[in-house]
Amino acid sequence: MKVAILLLLCSLGLVFAGMSWQEFKDKYNKQYETVEEETYRKKIFEENLQYIEDVNRKYEKGEVSYNLNMNKFGDLTAEELKSIMNGYRGKTK
Template identity: 40%
Template sequence: MKIFVLLCIAAFGMAEFLSDDEEWSNFKSKFNKVYNTPEEEARRFEIFKDNLNHVREHQKKYDAGEVTYSLGINDFSDLTTEEFKIRYTGLRTD
């Protein structure tokens, strides 16, 4: 019985940490993301990974009670902060 409990704990713990590739695949599927070229997809994947790492680091702080709000992946997670500002707020930084 102890082994079963440990396996369950290990399985749930491992499910919390999907690889970047798995997260990317889930993101593209969930938000119906399609890119025009392999180069554009590679660029968006790099941006996504940066944003994913930011979310992961923030969630550690949230789980530790260091911040009061949580973050997650959404349909904007393949955009840089600058791209988001320009596209959705009209803010120009130039």
């Protein structure tokens, strides 16, 4: 029974197979100006990836009703993402 559920989850793409730093950079065409910036962004990426994997483990156990996946914002902090996403104010009247 457990095997059947795992196979179902895999076939639906709900089991997250971690993405490497290089795969992330290649997929989203990420390039950094300095070694220091890349090191900083990689650390953020790894923290975000760990968070995603933790949430997805909870999802697999039925503890949460959603799962997560890496996207192009994976090398940003929560504060940076908030500032990008909340920056649009729309048309003023």
